[in-house]
């Protein structure tokens with residue numbers, strides 16, 4: 188485990204329940220975690236006799252895991268050196284880093300460097316999660332399979348953020364006044380959702396579409412008319428409950444891929460919808476939307492055998508076999 192924050196903790200707890208997989212070490216730089224037993228950090232009420240360390244290199248050399256589950260940051264520039272160090276130790280990587288889901292749009296040179304490094308060390312690197320990683324890209328790509336022609340692709344995700352983890356609620360500005368929200372977005376203290384550009388690029392790449400450009404619309408706060416909240420955050424009437432973000436892939440002057448992401452506390456109708464206008468039209472709606480945290484944990488864990496089995500290099504979800512659940516003993520999915 189590399190990063191035992193909110194998501195890393197949930198992934199570790201799930202891995203502990205799974206057959207055919209063993210956690211052999213944990214890395215985190217947070218002062219309140221380093222040196223503690225992983226069982227205590229996860230709040231299990233029992234020891235796992237695994238000490239959380241901030242020396243990733245030493246741990247990787249000693250433990251020699253088959254794969255590192257990496258969950259520290261959304262941005263490639265922050266995670267590159269962490270992931271490169273894992274790769275240099277000959278270890279596969281499954282990361283929740285959003286920009287890694289399609290890193291060629293983020294920083295092509297860095298992505299190519301990571302790809303070469305992974306090939307040199309004969310390991311595979313994948314960025315995945317529920318979104319980016321599945322709902323607004325891999326699932327959309329799969330739904331294009333029965334189409335002969337496609338004029339437009341639209342994907343919408345609407346979720347009630349009341350049931351999400353605290354870092355996510357903070358990332359979408361829940362609880363802020365409209366003025367605080369504007370300021371924090373401007374000075375990048377809150378990022379909103381990261382990954383729409385990556386999802387659009389992955390879809391376009393799968394369809395061999397050369398986009399003119401990708402346009403990210405300004406992040407809009409969603410204000411609540413009545414007080415709403417969750418165990419973590421209370422939002423007063425008139426304050427920000429979350430946000431709405433849209434991004435568009437433009438080809439030959441037309442909006443050909445449109446992604447609409449809405450996450451706010453109190454959203455009444457939660458859904459994931461994909462509408463493909465083409466021959467034939469394809470419309471799909473998942474109701475209520477897939478739970479973001481549960482979905483991310485599953486996507487990451489289910490990707491482990493596919494990453495171990497994959498060719499060496501930096502891969503994206505569209506390069507792997509169709510995603511599927513690894514619900515049985517994990518060893519059943521690994522080809523030797």
Ligand SMILES: NC(=O)c1ccc[n+]([C@@H]2O[C@H](COP(=O)([O-])OP(=O)(O)OC[C@H]3O[C@@H](n4cnc5c(N)ncnc54)[C@H](OP(=O)(O)O)[C@@H]3O)[C@@H](O)[C@H]2O)c1
Pocket residue numbers: 189190191192193194195214215216217218258259260261262269283284285315316317318319320352354355483
């Ligand atoms: N693709 C998806 O669908 C998806 C879904 C969920 C989450 N994510 C992303 O996954 C990442 C993790 O999410 P989270 O909610 O778990 O965040 P979090 O609670 O902030 O956890 C991150 C943990 O990593 C630690 N860390 C930071 N830099 C480190 C480093 N260099 N080496 C080792 N540990 C380090 C942090 O310590 P400090 O607290 O001291 O910094 C923290 O304990 C986020 O970027 C999130 O956006 C993606």
